[in-house]
Amino acid sequence: MSATLSAPARKPDASGEPGASRSNRKPRAPREKLMSRSAAMIVMVVSCFYFLLPVWWLFVSSTKSREQFGSTNGFLLADFNLFQNIGNLFAYNDGIYLRWMLNSVLYAGAGALIGTVISAMAGYALAKYRFPGRELVFNVVLGGVLVPATALALPLFLIFSQVGATNTFWSVFLPSLVNPFGVYLARIYASASVPDELLEASRLDGSGEVRTFFTIARKLMTPALVTIFLFQFVAIWNNFFLPLIMLRDESLFPVTLGLYTWNSQVNQIPEIRTYVIIGAFVSIIPLIIAFLSLQRFWQSGLGSGSVK
Amino acid sequence: MTAPSIAPSAPTRAGARPAKTPRRRVPHARAVLVFLLPFGVLFALFYLLPIGYAVYQSLLVVERDGTFGPPVEVFGGLTQYIAVFQNEAFWSSVGRVLAFGVVQVPVMLGVALVLALLLDSPLVKGKKFFRLAYFVPYAVPGVIAAIMWGYLYSPNLSPFSALTSEVSFLSPDFVLWSIANVVTWVYVGYNMLIIYSSLLSIPAEIYEAAKLDGASQLQIALRIKIPLVVPAITLTAIFSIIGTLQLLAEPQVFRSFTSSVSSTFTPNMAVYATSAVPNVNLAAAMSVVLALATFAMSFAFLKFTQRKAEK
Structure with a gap:
């Protein structure tokens, strides 16, 4: 799309210099x-x-x-009084807030890590191997991207209650692992960044397919993997409906649900308002740090989703 | 892994042309299976199965033998769907999120596009700082953002009390747009970054050519940049449509700040409230209708923009 528009014959003169230097052209005031x-x-x-x-x-x-x-x-x-406030927050109600933070880190951190590996493997297989039914699988996954996750929350609750597993860690953790958009991103990125010749070469060297993926392809796909990880992390961290509908036991809550329940008690227990505000502030720090420290990865990976 | 008619065309298999034996072998079938199995199993268990189960539940009705008999679930055909279509609270919640989406999505994407174009233009200094500053709200979960803005809107606690005592942001007429502002605040930076990174991938020679032809920055933006980032805008629009129909956390939080948000304010809140009654079968039917509507709308939007692009 670009080739025809470039003009390599003309000498590109100093670009971006404001008006003065380009007297031959209509000077921009x-x-x-x-x-x-x-x-x-x-x-x-x-x-x-x-x-x-x-x-x-x-x-x-x-x-x-x-x-x-x-x-x-x-x-x-x-x-x-920040540190004093944080101390009070962590001490309140036997340190339930710290428990919630830990839960969130576990749901989102472990969930996104495993989810990324799973999505990357599936996306890589869809990009790099030819097998019957490949397009069908990919289209089903794409359909999954368009299914709103919250529409699944209620049926998931019904299924988990059939097996008596609601109000458990797993009832929130396991469904969070599935990330169809991650598969989509991984497929696009793997097609673009993992050359077939390289895979062929490692086959000649006697490396197994799975090993090749975890050694060579993984390295080439790093920007996409970090992007998938971060956005799945955020999605799980922000997820509200699934824990709201699944969990009754306060000690299993992620921090968002915990702060929500506190905030709805403010009218009965006015002093809790301070904890809601400090808790809200403390809870966004880990995500801001994660985004800032990983920005060189996700900023390059983010655009790849829209490239057809 | 069935469909035996499709022959695997492996272009890398050089040399002797593949013998036409009836036994077709998929190259690396085992590796493909290993790669696909974990996702496939989880996708089937936590995506396909719930969808199927929701459809199944939505076809049942609860009947009692007499007034005091034990409740029995029996097949009721489309009874629950008729109930959904007759449920006024559900439809007014749908109308509400549609009004929300028609206004909020274009505004949000418009702002995101303008900021992305400005970031990409030579007019702005300190790009790195602005880019990060705009992205910060995305790190704030919807629940937390709603709590924060809830205080900022509240007539007596807000630091903008001069404004909030005049305009009541939490009144029944206004609260939907106050929520729209919270959602916009969170997602503008995210959408801006998607559009911006798509702008960055446009080769610089295109601009050189346009500049030599005397195009201004505005003309470059309108004639070259925007048409080239349409795929990115489409992607952000689809995600925004999906997000709008799913609206739950922000209005649910606002219920503790104001009584203007009913328990069935959005379709998802209606699902939650109905399932808590408990009327699980009706709630399942609502979920199915909502999922189908979301799917249909994003699909239609995708097709619509594709056709426009082809013209």
Whole structure:
């Protein structure tokens, strides 16, 4: 799609230099350039406030004591009580909050890790082998992408209750492993980034198919794998309907469900509001750290889903 | 793994042309099986089976032998579906999320597209910072985002109390759009990044050619960039449509901030409320209708954009 449009014959002169250097061409008035530049920056900065101000408010609120939360400006720091607040949060109700965080890490971390391996294997098989029924399998998986996960929550509950397994760790963990979109991404990425010649060469070297996948293909597919992992992690971490419908036992809750139940008790137990706010703040820190530290992977992998 | 008529065409198998024996061998059949089995089993157990079970449950009705007899589930045909179509609460919840989607999805994707184009243009400095700043809300789960905005909207606790005491964001007329803002806040950055990384993959020579022809940044954006990122926008639109029909966490959280959100505010909340009655069979029928509607809408949208692209 690009080849016909490029103009290699003409010498590309200094690009991006504002007006002055290109006297032979219709000069763009520097004034106009400055205007569009400032307009663009204003849009960017205003959006930045929109996206970050609520998070800043959450941070500021979680550093305040209960009295100052209601009485001081929400965007300005007052006495810095963050660590004291966190200590109280972790101690409240025998440390149930820490338990919830741990549960979330387990549901999302282990779930996304296993889920990624499973999706990657399936996507790789669909990309790199020819077998009867391949397109059928792929189309069924694609159909799975379009099935809303929440529509499955109720029937999953009914099935788990048939075998008496609701209100267990597994009732939330196992369904979270399935990620059809991960298979789709892995297939696209494997077709594009794992050359057939390489697989042929490793076959000649006597490496088994499965070993080749876990050694060579895995390395080549790393950006896609990190992307799949991160987005499945987020999906499980954010999942609300399935735990809401499956779990009764508070000690099995993920942190989102735990904070939800606290927040719905605020009217009966007013002091719990502080814990809701600090708990909300603490709960988003792991995800922000994960995204920041892995950004060089997912930023390159994210676009691959839309490439046909 | 049946369908024996299709001959596996393995292009890599060079040399002597494959003998036409009736016994066709799929190359590396065992490896394919090993790769596909784990996903296949889980997909069958936790995707296909629930779908089938929901359909089965939705075809049953509970009958009692007399007033005090034990409840018995019997086949009821489409009785539950008729009940779904007569259920006013369910349909008003569908109408609500449709209104939500018609407004919120275009606004969100429009903002995401504009921000992505600005990030991709030479007009903006500090791109790396902005890109991350816009993406931060995506790390906030819907439940947490709703709790946070719930406080920001509340008339007395909000730091914007000058505004929230004038406009009641949590009133019955307004609360749907307050929820729309929460969803938009969370997902703009995510959608922007998908569009942006698609913009990055456009080869730079295209712009060089356009610049030499005297095209302005705006013209480049409108004539070159947007048409080339249509697939990315389509993808984000489909996910947004699916997400809209599934709306649950945000309105459910808002119930503790305001009484304007009913227990059947969105279709998924209606499913949850109905199953808690308990009327499992009706709730299953609702789930099936909802899944089919979602599937149909995203599929129709996909076909629609594909046909437009071909024209």
